[in-house]
Amino acid sequence: MNFNDVLNSRRxxxxxxxxxxxxxxxxxxxLDMAAKTPSSFNLQPWSVIVVDQESEKETLKKLAWNxxxxxEAPLTLIVLADRHGWKEGHPFVEKNFQEMIRAGSMxxxxxxxxxxxxxxxxxxxxxRQLAFAAKNAGFFAMTLMLAAKxxxxxxxxxxxxxxxxxxxxxxxPDNYWVPLLIAVGYFKQGETLxxxxxxKTADELIVRFD
Amino acid sequence: MNFNDVLNSRRxxxxxxxxxxxxxxxxxxxLDMAAKTPSSFNLQPWSVIVVDQESEKETLKKLAWNxxxxxEAPLTLIVLADRHGWKEGHPFVEKNFQEMIRAGSMxxxxxxxxxxxxxxxxxxxxxRQLAFAAKNAGFFAMTLMLAAKxxxxxxxxxxxxxxxxxxxxxxxPDNYWVPLLIAVGYFKQGETLxxxxxxKTADELIVRFD
Numbered sequence: 454m455n456f457n458d459v460l461n462s463r464r465x466x467x468x469x470x471x472x473x474x475x476x477x478x479x480x481x482x483x484l485d486m487a488a489k490t491p492s493s494f495n496l497q498p499w500s501v502i503v504v505d506q507e508s509e510k511e512t513l514k515k516l517a518w519n520x521x522x523x524x525e526a527p528l529t530l531i532v533l534a535d536r537h538g539w540k541e542g543h544p545f546v547e548k549n550f551q552e553m554i555r556a557g558s559m560x561x562x563x564x565x566x567x568x569x570x571x572x573x574x575x576x577x578x579x580x581r582q583l584a585f586a587a588k589n590a591g592f593f594a595m596t597l598m599l600a601a602k603x604x605x606x607x608x609x610x611x612x613x614x615x616x617x618x619x620x621x622x623x624x625x626p627d628n629y630w631v632p633l634l635i636a637v638g639y640f641k642q643g644e645t646l647x648x649x650x651x652x653k654t655a656d657e658l659i660v661r662f663d
Numbered sequence: 664m665n666f667n668d669v670l671n672s673r674r675x676x677x678x679x680x681x682x683x684x685x686x687x688x689x690x691x692x693x694l695d696m697a698a699k700t701p702s703s704f705n706l707q708p709w710s711v712i713v714v715d716q717e718s719e720k721e722t723l724k725k726l727a728w729n730x731x732x733x734x735e736a737p738l739t740l741i742v743l744a745d746r747h748g749w750k751e752g753h754p755f756v757e758k759n760f761q762e763m764i765r766a767g768s769m770x771x772x773x774x775x776x777x778x779x780x781x782x783x784x785x786x787x788x789x790x791r792q793l794a795f796a797a798k799n800a801g802f803f804a805m806t807l808m809l810a811a812k813x814x815x816x817x818x819x820x821x822x823x824x825x826x827x828x829x830x831x832x833x834x835x836p837d838n839y840w841v842p843l844l845i846a847v848g849y850f851k852q853g854e855t856l857x858x859x860x861x862x863k864t865a866d867e868l869i870v871r872f873d
Contacts, residue, residue, distance in 0.1 A: 454665070454666050455664070455665060455666065456664050456665065456666045456668075456669045456809070456810075456813040457696075457813070458666075459666045460696060460699055460806070460810070461699065463699075463701075465701050480865075481865035481866075482865075484865035484868050484869070485864065485865050486667075486670060487868075488862040488863055488864070488865070488868060489670055489671065489673075489859075489862060490805065491673075491675050491808070491820055493822045494822075495860045495861075497862065497863050499868070500868055500869070500870040501868055501869055501870070502869075502870060502871060502872075503869055533870070534798075545863070548861075549861075552860070552861040553860075556857070556858065556860065556861075558857060558860075570823070574822050574823065575822075579790070580789070580790065580793055583790055583793055583794055583797070584793055584794075584797045584840060584842060587793070587794045587797035587798040587801065588744075588797040588798065588800065588801040588804075588842045588843065589801065590798065590801065591797065591798040591799065591800065591801020591802045591804075591805065592801045592802075592804065592805040594798075594801075594802065595700065595801065595802040595805035595806055596670070596805055596809075598701070599666070599806075599809065600666075600670070603666040603667070610701055612703045612704075612784050612785075613780070613784065623872060624872040624873065625872055626872065630794060632794060632798045633798065647766070647768060648766065649699075650705045650762070650763075650766065650768075651705075651758075651759075651762040651766075652698040652699060652707065653698055653707050653755070654695065654698070655690075655691035655692075655694035655695050655698070656691075658694050658697075658698060658709070658710055658711055659694070659710070659711055659712075659713055660710040660711070660712060660743070661712060662712075662833065662834040662835055662836065663834065
């Protein structure tokens with residue numbers, strides 16, 4: 454599918470066909486595409502919980518302002534942003550370091566330098582830890598929504614949920630922030646898609662503070 | 664350009680051709696594409712400062728670990744994430760509300776409801792304000808990097824910079840977080856692009872905490 458067509462046809466869809474499932478294979482292919490997202494030092498501080506069982510969908514819906522799409526969509530992803538995804542000893546931080554050594558882009562002797570860089574940039578304050586996690590998970594979620602569209606799927610990113618309630622119901626450890634939920638499925642034929650919303654123009658986006 | 668080709672060929676490029684400029688027209692077309700990014704209640708809490716003058720590039724480079732790409736790339740974007748982009752009275756929040764009324768997706772009588780929803784989700788705590796800003800700016804930056812690639816441009820997202828120093832040098836108000844810089848330009852022919860880095864597999868991305 455053409456990039457522009459993906460970009461222009463990706464819409465936050467409110468009506469999902471509850472009878473059209475998303476196969477495991479298709480979901481995994483979308484996740485593998487989303488995995489190509491760049492991140493801070495390639496730390497990839499993101500994960501997803503796949504909510505596709507009826508009872509869990511009901512639980513999540515109640516925690517998400519009772520939005521019907523949570524149960525109508527075949528699945529909803531709880532996106533997790535790892536505030537500790539830069540810490541020494543974290544399994545994926547160590548994996549990342551070993552993979553860089555293997556690729557020749559870092560040497561074992563740079564372990565302390567790399568640790569210091571991560572701590573300075575991402576670990577220095579609680580707000581830096583959160584910004585690191587939320588930004589990178591934002592990159593990932595955006596690629597995921599576009600990748601899904603390129604595979605014929607529709608999505609809806611959701612903020613309207615009880616953050617603490619979702620963490621409790623799905624036993625999510627405290628190092629994770631939940632930046633959004635993403636409903637994934639197929640647009641229900643016969644429903645009306647609203648016209649695309651307004652957007653800032655390039656001239657509105659560019660600012661200066663001289 | 665095909666979506667998969669864009670996704671697979673977007674790489675964080677370290678070598679930019681300093682002699683190949685990016686026209687204003689091309690930059691604006693990329694920004695207009697990136698503007699299609701979805702956001703929380705369509706609030707679009709993002710802006711960019713375009714750094715393309717030699718003296719400003721030198722200033723920014725010094726604040727960005729002296730990374731050569733900041734001066735070699737024809738331009739670097741300072742991406743801004745507005746922690747106050749949900750507040751009643753903010754010009755773009757009001758514009759958003761008026762545009763929704765015009766589109767028929769909201770009514771003037773819902774002003775208080777909308778204000779309460781924004782305050783509850785994004786304004787309740789400083790960390791929620793930051794997560795709102797960083798996540799949405801993450802969405803925007805990701806679309807921008809892909810859109811740039813689809814237009815033949817290369818990019819490099821950068822975290823290695825002095826956050827407070829950049830804010831001071833470019834007179835950036837305190838409501839903004841600076842989640843990243845993005846160098847934009849053309850890959851320098853003759854340089855070697857490293858092989859793509861490892862990524863988590865779909866099976867590594869999916870988690871549960873039962």
